[in-house]
Amino acid sequence: MSNEKTEKSPKSAHNSWVGFRKELKVVDCTIRDGGLMNNSNFDDKVVKAVYDACVAGGVDYMELGYKNSDKIFSPSEYGAWRFCKEDDIRRIVGENPSDLKLAAMADAEKSDYKTDILPKENSPLDLIRVATYVHQIPLALDMVQDAIDKGYETTVNLMAVSTVTERELDESLELLAECGAKAIYLVDSFGSLYSEQIHYMINKYLRFARSTGKEVGIHAHNNLQLAFSNTIEAIICGANMVDATFAGLGRGAGNCPMELLLNFLHNPKYRVRPVLAAVQNDIEPMRAKLGWGFDYPYMITGFLNRHPRDAMKFNESPDAKDHIVDFYDDMLKNV
Amino acid sequence: MSNEKTEKSPKSAHNSWVGFRKELKVVDCTIRDGGLMNNSNFDDKVVKAVYDACVAGGVDYMELGYKNSDKIFSPSEYGAWRFCKEDDIRRIVGENPSDLKLAAMADAEKSDYKTDILPKENSPLDLIRVATYVHQIPLALDMVQDAIDKGYETTVNLMAVSTVTERELDESLELLAECGAKAIYLVDSFGSLYSEQIHYMINKYLRFARSTGKEVGIHAHNNLQLAFSNTIEAIICGANMVDATFAGLGRGAGNCPMELLLNFLHNPKYRVRPVLAAVQNDIEPMRAKLGWGFDYPYMITGFLNRHPRDAMKFNESPDAKDHIVDFYDDMLKNV
Numbered sequence: 001m002s003n004e005k006t007e008k009s010p011k012s013a014h015n016s017w018v019g020f021r022k023e024l025k026v027v028d029c030t031i032r033d034g035g036l037m038n039n040s041n042f043d044d045k046v047v048k049a050v051y052d053a054c055v056a057g058g059v060d061y062m063e064l065g066y067k068n069s070d071k072i073f074s075p076s077e078y079g080a081w082r083f084c085k086e087d088d089i090r091r092i093v094g095e096n097p098s099d100l101k102l103a104a105m106a107d108a109e110k111s112d113y114k115t116d117i118l119p120k121e122n123s124p125l126d127l128i129r130v131a132t133y134v135h136q137i138p139l140a141l142d143m144v145q146d147a148i149d150k151g152y153e154t155t156v157n158l159m160a161v162s163t164v165t166e167r168e169l170d171e172s173l174e175l176l177a178e179c180g181a182k183a184i185y186l187v188d189s190f191g192s193l194y195s196e197q198i199h200y201m202i203n204k205y206l207r208f209a210r211s212t213g214k215e216v217g218i219h220a221h222n223n224l225q226l227a228f229s230n231t232i233e234a235i236i237c238g239a240n241m242v243d244a245t246f247a248g249l250g251r252g253a254g255n256c257p258m259e260l261l262l263n264f265l266h267n268p269k270y271r272v273r274p275v276l277a278a279v280q281n282d283i284e285p286m287r288a289k290l291g292w293g294f295d296y297p298y299m300i301t302g303f304l305n306r307h308p309r310d311a312m313k314f315n316e317s318p319d320a321k322d323h324i325v326d327f328y329d330d331m332l333k334n335v
Numbered sequence: 336m337s338n339e340k341t342e343k344s345p346k347s348a349h350n351s352w353v354g355f356r357k358e359l360k361v362v363d364c365t366i367r368d369g370g371l372m373n374n375s376n377f378d379d380k381v382v383k384a385v386y387d388a389c390v391a392g393g394v395d396y397m398e399l400g401y402k403n404s405d406k407i408f409s410p411s412e413y414g415a416w417r418f419c420k421e422d423d424i425r426r427i428v429g430e431n432p433s434d435l436k437l438a439a440m441a442d443a444e445k446s447d448y449k450t451d452i453l454p455k456e457n458s459p460l461d462l463i464r465v466a467t468y469v470h471q472i473p474l475a476l477d478m479v480q481d482a483i484d485k486g487y488e489t490t491v492n493l494m495a496v497s498t499v500t501e502r503e504l505d506e507s508l509e510l511l512a513e514c515g516a517k518a519i520y521l522v523d524s525f526g527s528l529y530s531e532q533i534h535y536m537i538n539k540y541l542r543f544a545r546s547t548g549k550e551v552g553i554h555a556h557n558n559l560q561l562a563f564s565n566t567i568e569a570i571i572c573g574a575n576m577v578d579a580t581f582a583g584l585g586r587g588a589g590n591c592p593m594e595l596l597l598n599f600l601h602n603p604k605y606r607v608r609p610v611l612a613a614v615q616n617d618i619e620p621m622r623a624k625l626g627w628g629f630d631y632p633y634m635i636t637g638f639l640n641r642h643p644r645d646a647m648k649f650n651e652s653p654d655a656k657d658h659i660v661d662f663y664d665d666m667l668k669n670v
Contacts, residue, residue: 017529017531017532194352194567194599195530195564195567195568195571196352196571197352222560224563224595225557225560225562225563225564225592225595226563226564227560228559228560228561228564229530229560229561229563229564229565229567230564232529232530232564233530236530236531257560259631259634260559260560260634263638264529272638272663273660273663273664276631276659276660276663277660279631279659280631280656280657280659280660284656296594296611296614296615299594299595303598303607321615321619322615324611324614324615325608325611325612325615328607328608328611329608
């Protein structure tokens, strides 16, 4: 926790929050991050419902899934949205006659990006988001340049930053600041960061990103019930690309809920109602089977700054809820 | 939402959050606020489990319930914890041979405080929390003085502050600053405040409270998934009495979860494990029946800065989850 700090300037505290910041862009990643709970096996109806609601709700980008390798992810096991082939995308959105831009994520070392990412003129996609761990940054930079050369907007998403040392992070951001991506993302993969850490990190990212004209993005997880509030904190600090998902659907404890975020942002282009309708009719009916959202095992991995995989495995047990304390003890033993 | 603000001082952002603030006190109000979901009808076993876990977890205060009038609340309908008679308290805690202090809340106009609050020497209670709306402040001040005269610590909890005008609030705080209470509470009854508003309010409260040597407290609700994060924001700003409940049990969307709060506070006196055990064994088993916690209808009343009563009533319908958008439309029509 923090010791008491000095007061923020009165201006920031109460003079401006009724307004909105027009540069801020909202990125839906319901199908992409949610795909980590069902091997990207979504019914077309669900994908179409999210697409339609993003269009009606004024969302800026929709991330449809991954551009990952079918050599690593077997198409017999993983659904269309792990690969985002252009024919699958067109089946849902046609040529996307809307203001909503479409995105796909390519993971470093998991994507045959040179062949699977087509030239922009042959794809309805607009944005390629390159996801990378610190040790993969040179590869990620090549992926970013490849996508730029093909005509796409790009972002680079530096994952699991809560486990990265300060020196490595500074070196990483220095490298990333020089690439052609439009934004560098702060990604709280383990959902373990508190607002003070988000604040510190976003300001650090901004110093590097702004030096070469880039924006900073935020992707939060809800292990500590802070996905929405950390997204707000990042916005207050200056992040201008913000990820959210319908009903918070995403890996483990899930993400920042789109319906909460759009109500917070006062830009009149954003509408909550179509998002709420899709949440009710298409997303919430999947919750019992997919099992995302805040839960004690995810809270515990968040406490310990650990990948949620142990919690996801533990939650497969039918009597998991009776053994939360056992899980807590096990995790502590193995710190 | 906010426009971008200036950076906080580096000190506040990263130099101090590993430590802890020893003046900060945690107030459990599981049975008191949770009692709004079941007319304060808890099994003794549950009350004892929360008490034992508070003692083992190092919690500073436990609020057992209300000291409210049995003329207004029929004892045939409302359980023991709406009245907190001393014999009922002693049945659970004996003479409370622990460091945990015990509290009860007395609502302005709902409490026969002159007779029902006994002299301190005849009660295991340590703290009387006086809850008041703005228009009841003169009465609340009399209640505070009555409790002080009887030997108790007191706080005064100004409810529904999100609906109070600035001028009324300033006048209220000026009056409250002069009373003998040890703390003035910011109470976000409708769960509608964002971090920037919490920040502004806490700083305002502190200016009045500190002028007469008082602390400021925070009581948050989770309608917008911000109960925990708003509690953190209040702490960062300087609040030193913070309310939380096991598993967030409380009216409607519930409160700041104790298990999350204790992990955030780094004071080694606080232990998460006993709280987690009570959550697993005693609190979560009540969730299906009591139905507290974040849900879309509560989110919608939070959006609109409305009392949760409409959402609580709506949620009684067995097919409520299929009519979230209808509820949203109804609430908008009646703004």
